[in-house]
Amino acid sequence: MIEIQNISKQFGKLKALDQVSLTCTSGECIALIGPNGSGKTTLIKCILGMVVPDSGTILFSNKNIAKDWKYRSQIGYMPQIGRYPDNMNIGQIIGMMKDIRKSEHIQLDEELIEKFDLNNMLNKRMRTLSGGTRQKVSASLAFLFNANVLILDEPTAGLDPVASEILKEKIIKEKQKGKLIFITSHILSELDDIVTQIIYMQDGKLKFHKSIDDLRNETGEVKLAKAIANIMLQK
Amino acid sequence: MGKVIKYVVLDILRSKIVLAYTLFLLVVSFSVFSLEDNNAKGLLSMLNLILFIVPLISIIFSTIYIYNSSEFIELLLSQPLKRKSIWLSLFSGLSISLTLAFVFGAGIAILFFEPTVTGCIIVLIGVLLSIIFVSIAMLAAVATRDKAKGIGLAILLWLYFALVFDGLVLLLLFQFADYPLEKPMMLVSALNPIDLSRILILLRLDVSALMGYTGAVFKDFFGTTYGFNISLLILCCWALIPLGISLKKFNKKDL
Numbered sequence: 001m002i003e004i005q006n007i008s009k010q011f012g013k014l015k016a017l018d019q020v021s022l023t024c025t026s027g028e029c030i031a032l033i034g035p036n037g038s039g040k041t042t043l044i045k046c047i048l049g050m051v052v053p054d055s056g057t058i059l060f061s062n063k064n065i066a067k068d069w070k071y072r073s074q075i076g077y078m079p080q081i082g083r084y085p086d087n088m089n090i091g092q093i094i095g096m097m098k099d100i101r102k103s104e105h106i107q108l109d110e111e112l113i114e115k116f117d118l119n120n121m122l123n124k125r126m127r128t129l130s131g132g133t134r135q136k137v138s139a140s141l142a143f144l145f146n147a148n149v150l151i152l153d154e155p156t157a158g159l160d161p162v163a164s165e166i167l168k169e170k171i172i173k174e175k176q177k178g179k180l181i182f183i184t185s186h187i188l189s190e191l192d193d194i195v196t197q198i199i200y201m202q203d204g205k206l207k208f209h210k211s212i213d214d215l216r217n218e219t220g221e222v223k224l225a226k227a228i229a230n231i232m233l234q235k
Numbered sequence: 236m237g238k239v240i241k242y243v244v245l246d247i248l249r250s251k252i253v254l255a256y257t258l259f260l261l262v263v264s265f266s267v268f269s270l271e272d273n274n275a276k277g278l279l280s281m282l283n284l285i286l287f288i289v290p291l292i293s294i295i296f297s298t299i300y301i302y303n304s305s306e307f308i309e310l311l312l313s314q315p316l317k318r319k320s321i322w323l324s325l326f327s328g329l330s331i332s333l334t335l336a337f338v339f340g341a342g343i344a345i346l347f348f349e350p351t352v353t354g355c356i357i358v359l360i361g362v363l364l365s366i367i368f369v370s371i372a373m374l375a376a377v378a379t380r381d382k383a384k385g386i387g388l389a390i391l392l393w394l395y396f397a398l399v400f401d402g403l404v405l406l407l408l409f410q411f412a413d414y415p416l417e418k419p420m421m422l423v424s425a426l427n428p429i430d431l432s433r434i435l436i437l438l439r440l441d442v443s444a445l446m447g448y449t450g451a452v453f454k455d456f457f458g459t460t461y462g463f464n465i466s467l468l469i470l471c472c473w474a475l476i477p478l479g480i481s482l483k484k485f486n487k488k489d490l
Contacts, residue, residue: 011489050312051489073315083306087249099238100314 007056018204034201076147082138091122188225236320243328260340297372298389370478417452
């Protein structure tokens with residue numbers, strides 16, 4: 001579904017991405033992990049076309065995304081820090097996104113809006129929201145259009161345990177529908193029952209891309225956190 | 236694209252600054268025309284308003300707006316929208332709001348007190364200047380990431396077009412006073428949209444007699460329909476070229 005071929009990106013002197021290649025097919029749930037500043041968010045932004053790579057190509061359903069933009073209708077994106085126009089309220093933001101992405105064959109998925117109880121605060125201005133509520137809005141928007149690919153950048157950061165659990169359940173539900181899901185997170189324990197593949201990045205390089213079962217067999221650990229720690233110590 | 240323009244215009248109207256600008260223009264233009272017994276004098280005062288205040292408000296408001304909507308741009312970029320149409324929507328939204336503000340604030344007063352071709356031309360030039368400085372502002376805003384630098388750059392650009400450029404032209408005139416400069420001056424005036432607008436309006440007001448021989452040469456060219464059309468074309472280029480460059484830069488920008 002998504003094929004990344006040798007992309008590199010440099011910000012000044014910093015090599016944010018260094019010859020990264022990657023293939024993902026639908027039905028996978030991929031955890032993108034690595035230390036801070038290892039290029040995870042840059043990789044995600046490249047897939048979304050927000051950052052233009054210096055070299056390399058990205059194919060989405062076998063089409064180069066460089067000259068395309070329609071492919072983004074198949075992506076639901078939840079940014080790490082959701083930033084929204086300050087003087088709009090939640091209802092207006094949701095209405096605007098529906099208006100922009102509306103088409104007849106899209107079945108809107110308002111489950112998260114209901115479960116997060118956003119309907120009761122539609123009149124709240126974005127500037128007055130807490131970090132957690134912003135995350136709820138971001139998550140609801142990412143899932144709203146029933147996209148085939150979900151890209152979630154630190155989805156549970158800032159969410160309270162109840163909301164976090166709701167979101168996790170939703171992710172598992174969408175995974176079972178055969179969607180391709182990318183998750184970056186630093187909280188490895190919560191990825192345990194969600195992900196099927198692990199991508200580990202460091203200093204802009206892709207260190208490994210393995211299925212979680214392989215990883216468990218190799219390290220002999222059942223818990224993802226321990227398995228990763230095991231690998232990091234070996235290097 | 237139309238939908239994004241709609242949200243940009245709504246957002247601008249919600250900020251109320253454009254509303255204040257419209258009221259300011261309205262108050263100034265009506266008081267200028269009621270204070271002067273002669274409408275031509277009133278038009279001259281309006282001229283200064285159009286040549287200085289309109290570009291200043293246009294460029295600063297647009298630059299600040301672009302920086303403040305970086306969140307909005309980011310949000311739109313992750314949606315199935317072309318970068319080009321996002322940028323052009325911002326441009327159209329800003330141009331539409333500022334043009335409406337100018338037409339309601341100053342245009343109506345001008346056409347009310349001076350319902351002639353000259354009045355129409357002055358309104359047209361005010362609208363063109365608003366759009367030109369939106370376009371220059373978009374270039375300033377895309378050129379640098381830092382908000383303070385970007386706004387500083389916008390103010391410098393306005394100072395350059397409104398004041399510094401004339402100083403440079405004077406310097407040039409004095410340095411080369413021994414040579415016939417009338418024709419080159421016409422070319423030089425094309426390098427500054429404010430100057431070009433000033434010449435176009437002054438020639439309509441028949442005060443060009445005060446400008447001596449240069450005025451006569453100007454009148455020979457800009458006074459004709461052909462010259463007038465060429466100047467309008469140049470003004471349109473001033474709106475389109477900075478926009479084109481900014482669009483190119485925006486297409487490659489990382490967000």
